[in-house]
Amino acid sequence: MAAIIGDCFIFILLCLFSLLFYYLIFRKPKNSRLVAYGCDLPPSPPSLPIIGHVHLLLSSLAHKSLQKLSSKYGPLLYLRVFNFPVVLVSSASVAYEIFKAHDLNISSRDNPSIDDSLLIGSSVFGSAPYGDYFKFMKKLLVTKLLGPQALERSRGIRADELERFHSSLLDKAVKKEIVEIGKEATKLSNNSLWRMSIGRSFSEKNGEAERVRGLVTELDGLTKKVLFATLLHRPLEKLGISLFKKEIMCVSDSFDEVLERVLVEHEQKLDDHQDRDMMDVLLAAYGDENAEHKISRNHIKAFFVELFFAGTDTSAQSIQWTMAEIINNPNILKRLREEIDSVVGKTRLIQETDLPKLPYLQAVVKEGLRLHPPLPLFVRTFQEGCKIGGFYVPEKTTLIGNAYVMMRDPSVWEDPEEFKPERFLSSSRSTQEEERREQALKYIPFGSGRRGCPGSSLGYIFVGTAVGMMVQCFDWSIKGDKVQMDEAGGLNLSMAHSLKCTPVPRNRPLLADQ
Numbered sequence: 001m002a003a004i005i006g007d008c009f010i011f012i013l014l015c016l017f018s019l020l021f022y023y024l025i026f027r028k029p030k031n032s033r034l035v036a037y038g039c040d041l042p043p044s045p046p047s048l049p050i051i052g053h054v055h056l057l058l059s060s061l062a063h064k065s066l067q068k069l070s071s072k073y074g075p076l077l078y079l080r081v082f083n084f085p086v087v088l089v090s091s092a093s094v095a096y097e098i099f100k101a102h103d104l105n106i107s108s109r110d111n112p113s114i115d116d117s118l119l120i121g122s123s124v125f126g127s128a129p130y131g132d133y134f135k136f137m138k139k140l141l142v143t144k145l146l147g148p149q150a151l152e153r154s155r156g157i158r159a160d161e162l163e164r165f166h167s168s169l170l171d172k173a174v175k176k177e178i179v180e181i182g183k184e185a186t187k188l189s190n191n192s193l194w195r196m197s198i199g200r201s202f203s204e205k206n207g208e209a210e211r212v213r214g215l216v217t218e219l220d221g222l223t224k225k226v227l228f229a230t231l232l233h234r235p236l237e238k239l240g241i242s243l244f245k246k247e248i249m250c251v252s253d254s255f256d257e258v259l260e261r262v263l264v265e266h267e268q269k270l271d272d273h274q275d276r277d278m279m280d281v282l283l284a285a286y287g288d289e290n291a292e293h294k295i296s297r298n299h300i301k302a303f304f305v306e307l308f309f310a311g312t313d314t315s316a317q318s319i320q321w322t323m324a325e326i327i328n329n330p331n332i333l334k335r336l337r338e339e340i341d342s343v344v345g346k347t348r349l350i351q352e353t354d355l356p357k358l359p360y361l362q363a364v365v366k367e368g369l370r371l372h373p374p375l376p377l378f379v380r381t382f383q384e385g386c387k388i389g390g391f392y393v394p395e396k397t398t399l400i401g402n403a404y405v406m407m408r409d410p411s412v413w414e415d416p417e418e419f420k421p422e423r424f425l426s427s428s429r430s431t432q433e434e435e436r437r438e439q440a441l442k443y444i445p446f447g448s449g450r451r452g453c454p455g456s457s458l459g460y461i462f463v464g465t466a467v468g469m470m471v472q473c474f475d476w477s478i479k480g481d482k483v484q485m486d487e488a489g490g491l492n493l494s495m496a497h498s499l500k501c502t503p504v505p506r507n508r509p510l511l512a513d514q
């Protein structure tokens with residue numbers, strides 16, 4: 001063990017010396033573009049020699065340490081990862097300016113690339129530059145999976161999965177077992193997404209489903225390392241170092257194995273399929289010499305990894321956080337229940353078509369996402385130099401937007417730390433499109449612009465129906481008076497103590513029907 005620590009230490013020292021060497025030899029004089037733009041770089045807080053602000057960006061609750069930084073030094077800051085520029089944005093007004101005037105400029109993410117990896121690299125949709133490949137995949141994603149018509153077609157699948165979720169909770173309630181809400185919610189979003197995109201879910205019986213969910217969790221655990229690799233990849237790339245390659249390739253290979261099986265299964269049935277799912281369409285494009293965009297097998301697999309990573313845990317975390325808030329606020333639970341009982345009644349399960357008639361439930365979901373955005377930071381790259389807030393931002397600067405801070409900004413939100421769904425019921429909406437957009441940017445759990453989340457409607461459905469069903473059908477008892485709401489370290493905002501509670505069935509007539 002001591003030898004490993006010693007090796008690591010020597011390795012880090014070597015890296016630092018090489019970087020120092022690089023920094024001293026290749027450091028550019030003050031950017032000449034500054035003069036052309038006639039303005040200076042954004043303010044920069046004190047930094048450490050050589051490494052700059054790396055330690056702040058990589059702290060365990062990065063969104064919180066960046067929150068401290070912005071509250072002390074301002075909403076637009078210039079940071080350094082060694083000699084590479086990062087701009088940190090922490091206010092809605094600066095974010096608005098960026099998305100309004102520079103959306104195209106920030107529509108790519110300059111992530112590190114490990115050849116053949118399905119997790120990071122050029123085949124990954126979320127890392128793809130804003131170009132032909134991205135546009136081709138996005139069009140497919142909207143028409144086959146996430147757009148309004150596609151969601152309408154797949155409604156039955158989600159209704160089925162919601163019923164399965166309900167039965168599983170009921171079973172646990174009868175046995176008086178404790179439920180881990182996050183785990184159950186992951187099953188719901190994961191099964192629904194697989195069935196919606198490849199026509200089947202993985203079997204619970206032979207442990208296949210558990211294994212696939214485990215891979216998404218492993219991927220989740222890697223996010224911090226991927227952020228680390230992303231922030232450091234430009235200095236390290238020059239030294240030929242690829243961070244965490246072994247761990248990343250290990251998870252990537254396991255995904256590869258699962259997805260190759262599904263691909264082969266689809267290839268065998270391709271000719272018989274009448275109603276083609278997303279994988280069929282991608283396979284057809286893969287085999288078509290004249291396809292609008294030529295894609296590889298790796299592109300297809302990487303696309304599915306991204307989809308499940310982006311869609312499963314985000315929705316499950318939101319369900320968990322929102323339920324925790326509801327359990328901690330009995331008045332909100334009471335009001336929510338009254339609304340659901342009056343609109344849905346007590347003899348059938350809530351459905352997603354009920355959601356538009358349940359404004360308070362929608363407000364509760366939005367408030368959950370405001371206080372606990374599953375992705376508190378969004379990361380992009382400025383492709384070209386530009387002027388923001390009167391300051392110059394050089395080309396290839398990494399943009400980090402702190403959505404967590406923007407959605408708790410006391411100058412914009414009343415009682416920002418409190419769970420108050422009513423704030424989303426007020427009808428203070430402006431009719432002016434511009435003002436509406438600016439208003440919207442104060443609320444950005446799904447990011448914004450061309451690279452904003454394409455799954456927001458599905459996300460609202462997952463969270464709204466799951467939370468609605470749990471409130472409609474069960475009372476929830478917990479150990480102690482209150483659920484602990486501490487945040488866990490990591491790139492995704494998860495609960496430090498996962499929500500565990502016991503369901504107690506509520507609606508007798510509904511139970512009798514099931």
Ligand code: HEM
Nearest residue numbers: 126310311314315375378445446447448451452453455459
């Ligand atoms: C409550 C649930 C969800 C939340 C809070 C969420 C949030 C986000 C955020 C913050 C981003 C980055 C946006 C940016 O950079 O501006 C993102 C990207 C993305 N999300 Fe979601 N998401 C959710 C559910 C989903 C679902 C259900 C899917 C689809 C199955 C999905 C697919 C994606 C994809 C593919 C991207 C990458 C988009 C791109 O690079 O252009 N998300 N999401």
